[in-house]
Structure formats: structure tokens, C-alpha cells
Amino acid sequence: MENSDPHIVVAGAGSIGCFVGGLLAAAGRNVTLLARPRIAAEVRAHGLTLTDLDGMAVQVNADAIGISTDAAILARADLVLVSVKSRDTDAMGSLINTHTARGAPVISLQNGVFNGADLRRLLPARDVRAGMVPFNVVPMGQGCYHRAVEGDIVIEAGAGDLASVLTVPHLACLESREIENVQWGKFLMNLNNALNALSGLPIKVQLKDRNWRRLMADQWAEALRVIQRHGIRPASSTPVSVSLIPWVLRLPTGLFTRVAAAMLKIDPQARTSMSYDLMEGRPTEIDALQGVVVEMGQALGIATPINAMVMDVMRTAELAGEGLPNLSARALRRELQAGGAAAQPSNGA
Ligand SMILES: NC(=O)C1=CN([C@@H]2O[C@H](COP(=O)(O)OP(=O)(O)OC[C@H]3O[C@@H](n4cnc5c(N)ncnc54)[C@H](OP(=O)(O)O)[C@@H]3O)[C@@H](O)[C@H]2O)C=CC1
Numbered sequence: 001m002e003n004s005d006p007h008i009v010v011a012g013a014g015s016i017g018c019f020v021g022g023l024l025a026a027a028g029r030n031v032t033l034l035a036r037p038r039i040a041a042e043v044r045a046h047g048l049t050l051t052d053l054d055g056m057a058v059q060v061n062a063d064a065i066g067i068s069t070d071a072a073i074l075a076r077a078d079l080v081l082v083s084v085k086s087r088d089t090d091a092m093g094s095l096i097n098t099h100t101a102r103g104a105p106v107i108s109l110q111n112g113v114f115n116g117a118d119l120r121r122l123l124p125a126r127d128v129r130a131g132m133v134p135f136n137v138v139p140m141g142q143g144c145y146h147r148a149v150e151g152d153i154v155i156e157a158g159a160g161d162l163a164s165v166l167t168v169p170h171l172a173c174l175e176s177r178e179i180e181n182v183q184w185g186k187f188l189m190n191l192n193n194a195l196n197a198l199s200g201l202p203i204k205v206q207l208k209d210r211n212w213r214r215l216m217a218d219q220w221a222e223a224l225r226v227i228q229r230h231g232i233r234p235a236s237s238t239p240v241s242v243s244l245i246p247w248v249l250r251l252p253t254g255l256f257t258r259v260a261a262a263m264l265k266i267d268p269q270a271r272t273s274m275s276y277d278l279m280e281g282r283p284t285e286i287d288a289l290q291g292v293v294v295e296m297g298q299a300l301g302i303a304t305p306i307n308a309m310v311m312d313v314m315r316t317a318e319l320a321g322e323g324l325p326n327l328s329a330r331a332l333r334r335e336l337q338a339g340g341a342a343a344q345p346s347n348g349a
């Protein structure tokens with residue numbers, strides 16, 4: 001990437017893409033959102049209003065940011081930020097391969113741990129970087145996107161100073177030589193996406209319920225055991241190590257609330273991205289999260305009944321297409337005890 005004012009194309013602008021692309025454009029970067037017609041129409045009509053839990057309020061007028069629904073815009077990209085859901089990574093990778101110049105770096109801003117590798121497979125001999133977005137973005141409608149959890153973006157280290165290109169007021173980006181560990185740490189957090197979506201609750205309300213936290217803790221511990229047995233060492237994205245998180249989650253609510261406040265700032269509106277998928281009747285990223293734990297467990301003959309149960313219940317909710325199912329943690333425990341989903345290989349681990 002040689003251009004001093006690189007053209008950044010956000011490939012699949014939804015919550016993360018509009019928020020990140022919008023802040024970059026607000027700082028004067030040359031940004032185009034590649035978006036579906038419904039999002040393009042919204043941004044053309046209202047521009048973007050970007051807010052956050054610290055009181056940020058940034059307005060981006062529609063004429064300050066490029067908007068396109070045509071993938072051919074990728075031909076004019078010097079840098080591509082991929083922000084589609086995991087199910088669309090292959091399709092977007094193929095579009096980038098068709099249209100984008102080989103010299104343009106491609107950065108995945110997606111959850112899950114394999115999107116970077118999937119893009120690399122589709123885009124051989126290109127500069128493809130995995131990334132990790134720690135914050136949550138709530139789509140508020142009329143071009144308004146609200147960042148409801150704090151944190152800085154982390155991207156895989158490599159040639160050029162891409163982190164500086166992506167660091168502007170209200171948005172910081174760091175490079176890491178251990179991006180896989182960083183992604184695995186976020187992966188563990190994202191296992192709550194499904195629980196949160198099934199609960200139908202904002203994250204903050206869900207976290208106040210000790211039954212939900214116990215289920216989160218058990219699910220986390222089950223996944224961590226499998227991941228570590230594969231030799232992976234997840235890096236925590238909070239000041240508390242990944243192995244201590246289950247202990248923190250199991251604390252009585254008063255104590256937990258105090259410890260959690262020092263770990264991560266979350267505002268009352270935050271719901272996980274999977275909640276919006278269920279609300280809007282779209283398939284979720286469950287395969288890239290619980291699905292990965294179940295497969296990794298199967299590969300080692302380790303039972304993962306909680307992750308398997310959550311995956312099954314999520315599939316039922318997707319098929320029902322009735323939005324958030326508003327289940328209780330107790331209902332999921334009963335599902336686990338009923339054991340249908342728990343029919344897993346076990347070596348007693
Ligand atoms: N939202 C959040 O708070 C966070 C999300 N993430 C991760 O970031 C990634 C993006 O999430 P999020 O922004 O919430 O997802 P969204 O669904 O809000 O945005 C993705 C957008 O890409 C669109 N899209 C898909 N294919 C194309 C295409 N070929 N051309 C144009 N647009 C396309 C989708 O449209 P359509 O729906 O019609 O397919 C959708 O509007 C996910 O991996 C998610 O897990 C990470 C941290 C937080």
C-alpha cells in the first residue's frame with residue numbers, strides 16, 4: 001500500500017463496518033462502505049451518527065463517505081476491511097479476489113478464529129491480516145451506531161503501518177505478533193454471544209443473574225479445557241486471566257459487579273451481535289463459535305456437552321425464526337440434563 005491517502009473499502013458495512021468506517025471518514029480518511037441496498041439507503045438519507053458509552057457523538061454527513069452496493073468498488077481499494085459475518089467470508093473473499101488489486105492489504109474485523117485463515121486461502125500471496133474488535137456496536141437505526149463496550153482494535157502485525165491508518169480520534173488500533181492468542185481470548189468471550197441471544201436480555205442485565213453467569217462459567221471452562229488441550233494459549237482481553245474468568249463469573253452478584261466494573265465497561269444497551277441476527281431472522285455465527293469447540297472436542301475425544309447443547313438450542317431458535325426466544329438459564333440447564341445434545345464422545349476429561 002503506497003498511497004499516502006489510501007482508499008479504504010469496508011467490505012460488508014453493517015454495525016462494525018459503519019462504525020469503524022464512519023470514524024475513519026470523520027477523521028478525513030478516504031472511505032467507501034460496500035453495503036447492502038438497505039444500509040446504503042439509510043446512510044445516504046441520514047449520514048452516520050456515531051456515539052459511545054463515554055459520551056462521544058460524531059456526525060458523518062453522507063457526502064463525507066463513499067457508499068456503494070456494487071462489489072466492483074473493491075477494484076478501487078488500497079486497503080480492505082472485511083466486516084461481514086463469518087458465513088459470508090467465502091463470498092466476500094471471492095469478490096475481493098475478483099476485483100481488488102493484489103497489493104491491497106485485507107484485514108478481517110470479524111469474530112471467530114478462522115476468518116483470517118479463510119481469507120488467506122481465498123487470497124493467496126496477498127497481505128491478509130486477522131483482526132480482533134473488542135467492542136460491541138448497537139445499530140440504533142437511521143444511520144446511528146452506538147459503541148456499547150470499550151476497547152481497542154488489534155490487528156496482526158505485518159508490513160507497513162496499518163495500525164496508524166486505522167488509528168483516528170475515538171478509534172485506536174494496535175498491532176500484535178500474537179494475534180491468534182488474542183483471537184482465542186475473544187473467542188472465549190464470544191461464547192456468551194449465544195447465551196446472551198437466547199436470554200433475550202441486554203448483556204448487563206444477563207450478567208446480573210448468577211444462573212446465567214454460572215452457565216457462562218461452565219461453558220467457558222469446558223471450551224478452555226479443549227482449546228488448551230490443542231496447545232492454544234488464549235490471551236485475555238481483560239485484566240483477568242482466561243483461566244480465572246470462570247471463578248469471577250461464579251462470584252456472588254454484588255462482588256461480581258464490583259470486580260466486573262474494573263474489568264470491562266459495558267453500557268446498558270449492549271446486546272451481542274448474535275442477538276441482532278436472531279432478532280432479524282438471520283443465521284447466526286454459532287458454527288464459528290460453539291461449533292468449533294464441539295469439533296475440537298470431538299477431535300480429541302473430549303465431551304463438550306454445554307457447547308453442544310447451546311449449539312442445538314441456537315439451531316432450534318434459528319429455525320423457529322421467531323426472534324429472541326427469551327429463555328432462562330434454568331431452561332438451558334434442564335436441556336443439558338435432558339442430555340440429547342450431550343451425546344458426545346467422552347474420555348473422562
Ligand atoms: N456487532 C458487534 O458488536 C460486533 C461484531 N463483531 C464481528 O464483526 C463481524 C461483523 O459483525 P456485524 O457488523 O455485527 O454484522 P452485520 O450483520 O451488522 O454487518 C455485516 C453486513 O455485511 C453485509 N454483507 C454481506 N455480504 C455483503 C456483500 N457481498 N456486499 C455488501 N454487503 C454485504 C450484510 O448484509 P446481509 O445481512 O444482508 O447479509 C450486513 O449488512 C462479525 O464477525 C461479528 O461477529 C465483532 C465485535 C463486535
Ligand SMILES: CC(C)(CO)C(=O)C(=O)O
Pocket residue numbers: 111133134135136137149189190192193271272273274
Ligand atoms: C459483545 C462482544 C463485544 C463480545 O461478546 C461481541 O463481540 C459481539 O457482540 O459480537
